[in-house]
Amino acid sequence: MTIRTAFHLQECGSHFMKDSRQFGVPAMSYARLFLLTILTVVSLPGVCSSIAVTGQPVYASWVDRSEISVLVVILAGLLLIALLLYNRSRKKSSTDHEQTKQSLTQNKENFRVIVDSAPVLIWSASHDMLCTYVNREWLKFTGRSIQDELGETWLHDIHADDMQALHRAFGTNEHFTIEHRLRRFDGEYRWMRNNAVHQLPPDARSTGYIGCCVDITEEREAKVFQAEFGSRLIRAQEEERARIARELHDDINQRLALLANGLDRLWREKREDKKSELTMEICDLWQLTNDIAADIQNLSHRLHPSKLHYLGLSAAVRDLCREFSRQHDIDVDCNVLNLPRDLDENISLCLFRTFQEALRNIAKHSHAHHVKVELTHQYSTIRLRVSDDGVGFIVNNSANGKGLGLVSMRERLKSAGGHFVIWSRPLLGTQVEGTIPAAPKRAAGTSSID
Numbered sequence: 448m449t450i451r452t453a454f455h456l457q458e459c460g461s462h463f464m465k466d467s468r469q470f471g472v473p474a475m476s477y478a479r480l481f482l483l484t485i486l487t488v489v490s491l492p493g494v495c496s497s498i499a500v501t502g503q504p505v506y507a508s509w510v511d512r513s514e515i516s517v518l519v520v521i522l523a524g525l526l527l528i529a530l531l532l533y534n535r536s537r538k539k540s541s542t543d544h545e546q547t548k549q550s551l552t553q554n555k556e557n558f559r560v561i562v563d564s565a566p567v568l569i570w571s572a573s574h575d576m577l578c579t580y581v582n583r584e585w586l587k588f589t590g591r592s593i594q595d596e597l598g599e600t601w602l603h604d605i606h607a608d609d610m611q612a613l614h615r616a617f618g619t620n621e622h623f624t625i626e627h628r629l630r631r632f633d634g635e636y637r638w639m640r641n642n643a644v645h646q647l648p649p650d651a652r653s654t655g656y657i658g659c660c661v662d663i664t665e666e667r668e669a670k671v672f673q674a675e676f677g678s679r680l681i682r683a684q685e686e687e688r689a690r691i692a693r694e695l696h697d698d699i700n701q702r703l704a705l706l707a708n709g710l711d712r713l714w715r716e717k718r719e720d721k722k723s724e725l726t727m728e729i730c731d732l733w734q735l736t737n738d739i740a741a742d743i744q745n746l747s748h749r750l751h752p753s754k755l756h757y758l759g760l761s762a763a764v765r766d767l768c769r770e771f772s773r774q775h776d777i778d779v780d781c782n783v784l785n786l787p788r789d790l791d792e793n794i795s796l797c798l799f800r801t802f803q804e805a806l807r808n809i810a811k812h813s814h815a816h817h818v819k820v821e822l823t824h825q826y827s828t829i830r831l832r833v834s835d836d837g838v839g840f841i842v843n844n845s846a847n848g849k850g851l852g853l854v855s856m857r858e859r860l861k862s863a864g865g866h867f868v869i870w871s872r873p874l875l876g877t878q879v880e881g882t883i884p885a886a887p888k889r890a891a892g893t894s895s896i897d
Contacts, residue, residue: 562582563582563583563584564583565582565584565659566584567584567659567660567661568581568582568584568585568588568629568639568659568660568661569581569582569584569585569657569658569659569660570582570585570601570657570658570659570660571646571655571656571657571658572601572655572656573654573655574617574620574654574655574656576599576602576613576614576617577597577598577599578596578597578598578599578600578601578602579597579655580597581593581596581601585660588629588631588632589604589629589630589631589632590631590632591632604629604630605627605628605629605630606627606628606629606630606636608628609625609627609628612625612627613625613627613641616643617656622643622644622645623641623642623643624640624641624642624643625640625641626638626639626640626641626663627639627641629660637662637664638662638663638664638667639660639661639662639663640660640661640663641658641659641660642658642659642661643656643657643658644656644657644658645657674861674862677858677861677862678862681858681859681862685751685796688750688751689750689751691750692746692747692748692750692751693747693751695743695744695746695747695750696743696744696747699743700740700743700744700747703736703739703740703743704740706736707733707736707737707740710729710732710733710736711733713729714726714729714730714733717729749803752767752799754766755795755796755799756792759786759788759790759795760786760790760795760798760799760822761783761786761822763795763799764781764783764798764799764802764820764822765781765783767799767802767803767806768781768806768820769781771806771810771818774810775810777809777810777815777816777817777818778816778817778818779817779818779819779820780817780818780819780820781820782819782820782821782822782823783820783821783822783823784822784823784824785823785824785825786822786823786824786829787824787885787887789887790829790885790886790887791886791887793863794829794863794883794884794885794886797859797860797862797863797865797883798822798829798831798881798883800855800856800859801831801856801859801860801879801881802820802822802831802833804852804855804856805833805856805879806818806820806833807852808852808853809833809835809837809877812837812838812840813835813837813838813839813876813877814837814838815835815836815837815876816836817835817836818833818834818835819832819833819834819835820832820833821833824885827884827885828882828883828884828885829882829883829884829885830880830881830882831879831880831881831882831883832878832879832880832881833878833879833880834876834877834878834879835876835877835878836876837876837877838873838874839871839872839873839874839875839876839877840871840873840877841871841872841873842869842870842871853869856879856881860881860882860883863883863884864883864884865881865882865883865884866881866882866883867879867880867881868880868881
């Protein structure tokens with residue numbers, strides 16, 4: 448630094464000191480120390496002791512040794528304080544980091560204890576179906592060690608027929624729920640409901656799946672038993688109906704026919720006296736007997752429709768619609784299209800009973816003026832639909848939605864592998880719809896169309 452620069456610094460310092468004294472600031476104030484710090488940093492010791500224009504040292508005219516010593520002490524103190532604050536900050540950061548690490552470790556251990564204590568089989572695997580973890584319940588179920596389950600060996604206990612479905616589930620890259628069989632330690636395969644979700648690390652990119660398996664073997668067996676029981680119950684009901692229909696037709700109806708013939712013969716013998724009271728009573732009894740015989744015959748046909756057995760479903764449904772329209776004076780639009788003639792008898796009977804129950808409900812509850820009946824076959828599925836313009840009802844109402852008629856239709860279609868849906872609104876009518884697989888009578892042979 449040149450002598451001129453030092454002189455300018457000395458002038459600035461002198462003016463600053465004068466201003467500070469003018470405002471009552473002590474000579475050893477913070478402002479003066481600040482200025483001294485600048486001069487100490489900017490000026491070299493040789494320059495501070497250089498000779499000004501007057502021939503006197505520039506620094507020595509207003510700076511003494513005591514002030515420089517104080518300045519050095521202050522700078523050292525500030526440096527020490529900065530170091531202490533820095534060390535304290537590092538120590539606190541290290542302590543917080545250690546506490547966070549311990550907390551995460553503890554949470555991880557707690558989670559592992561919870562997972563191992565869960566009464567379900569829990570697993571995790573990568574997208575390529577390599578197992579990374581199974582819980583204690585899984586090991587207890589399979590009877591193997593954790594080393595035997597890691598990697599791809601965990602798939603060895605899954606039934607071979609279910610592997611394709613599991614591969615498809617992993618390939619979707621989405622959450623999935625499937626049912627498959629898993630081999631237990633005793634060699635028995637148990638049905639499992641497997642629910643899996645994405646395993647997300649902190650960067651929110653999926654690294655695989657984590658899932659749990661619940662044993663549903665008893666649930667499936669109960670469903671199978673319920674379906675079989677419902678089917679047996681329906682078969683027993685149909686057999687009982689057929690027995691009653693045969694008794695009505697072969698026994699009671701025949702006896703009524705004999706009674707009608709006897710009354711007719713007696714009436715012929717007394718017909719000379721047509722105006723006598725006995726003759727009129729005989730004629731009335733003969734007519735009443737014929738009416739009872741006709742009603743019993745209709746009841747017998749409703750209990751066991753012979754036309755369904757001999758003429759097929761199409762003819763039986765059309766005849767049912769005509770009879771319903773005649774008896775209840777309701778316009779019926781019947782559309783039966785493309786039904787196979789070799790349809791399985793159980794399927795035919797199920798559909799006929801569903802139509803029969805739907806029409807009975809319309810006559811009893813709907814007060815309808817027009818009914819539309821549809822029965823079609825498409826894509827190996829038979830679809831039935833019965834709709835009316837009656838008063839309708841609220842389906843979710845327990846008093847309406849759980850009647851024996853609706854339950855009967857639902858159970859019949861369900862027992863044959865079909866589905867049943869009902870739609871209704873007050874004053875907007877009702878629509879009953881069902882679908883059922885079209886199973887033929889024979890495994891081979893071509894089917895003709897009605």
